[in-house]
Amino acid sequence: MTASSAATATAAVSTVSTVVARTLNSVSMTATMDRSNSSSSDSSRVAAATTTTTTSVATTAAAAPTVPVVLACSPVDTEEWSTKSTNQHISLQARLETKRNKQQHSPLDADGYPLCQYRKSFFGHLTVKNFITSTIRVTIQQATMVLAAFMSEQMEQDLQRNELVNTGQLTQLEADVTAEAWEKVEWKKRWKMFPMKLATAFTKYHAVTLILRVYEFIAGSIVKVNMVTMDKLTMDPFQKSKRIVDVIEKKNSVPKETVWDHKVYVVSTMTATTFWANLLSFCADYSLHQGLLCYVITNIIRINVHVDDLP
Secondary structure, three states, rough: OOHHHHHHHHHEEEEHHHHHHHHHHHHHHHHHHHHHHHHHHHHHHHHHHHHHHHHHHHHHHOOOOOOOOOOOOOOOOOOHHHHHHHHHHHHHHHHHHHHHHHHHHHHOOOOEOOOOOOOOOOOOOHOOOHHHHHHHHHHHHHHHHHHHHHHHHHHHHHHHHHHHHHOOOOOOOHHHHHHHHHHHHHHHHHOHHHHHHHHHHHHHHHHHHHHHHHHHHHHHHHHHOOHHHHHHOOOOOHHHHHHHHHHHHHHHHOOOHHHHHHHHHHHHHHHHHHHHHHHHHHHHHHHHHHHHHHHHHHHHHHHHHHHHOOO
């Protein structure tokens, strides 16, 4: 009885174990299948979203115009883009190189320098730098002239008063009082007229410069003088003096030889240079003064005619 009970219990335990194992296998298989189905559905959704995004991007790209994207390190593919990029983004070094090449290919003088190198453009004096420089120069020049005229006349007045004091016609105290009063009156008077003198000198400077440019244009385009003569007419005497020094130092093998050893050459060259360089400037200034003189004489004649016609 006992043996049969034990066998029955053992059979029951094995049956329960088998049922539990099958149940566990069934649960794990179900979970695996669920995960597989979930992964499949997620993959399907991702694939669908990717397809939708690709389709929208392709549609946008087809609708939008084609614009080439050029990075800083990207090579230029088309000739049109290369020309446009070169024209718009030319560097300062390239500009300097172009200017240097133009100077190298321009005609040279006997010393190897470019001809007409210092010829200015027609309205070059109206650029910001040149305009400011000319304004400062004219202002300083007019102020110096006012101060020099004041001091010169002051010395003349002092000499006249000293003569009166020496002859006894005037005491020293009276001479000092007279000198102080004269200085106060004349100083204010001269500087009160300074703005008008400055405006006149500034207008005259630009008028002479414009007339000079007209004469240069006539000489170069209408009369058509050769390049050597045009270079002489537009030469800067200061730059020419620097050229002479460089030429003497380069052509002579003696280290201690300077311009003082070539006085005749330097004097003759600089005399000719200053003559040619100031020829057109003198003609421009002379033309302006003659025009003003003719204008004044014409007005005087008109005034005299009107006065004679009066009863």
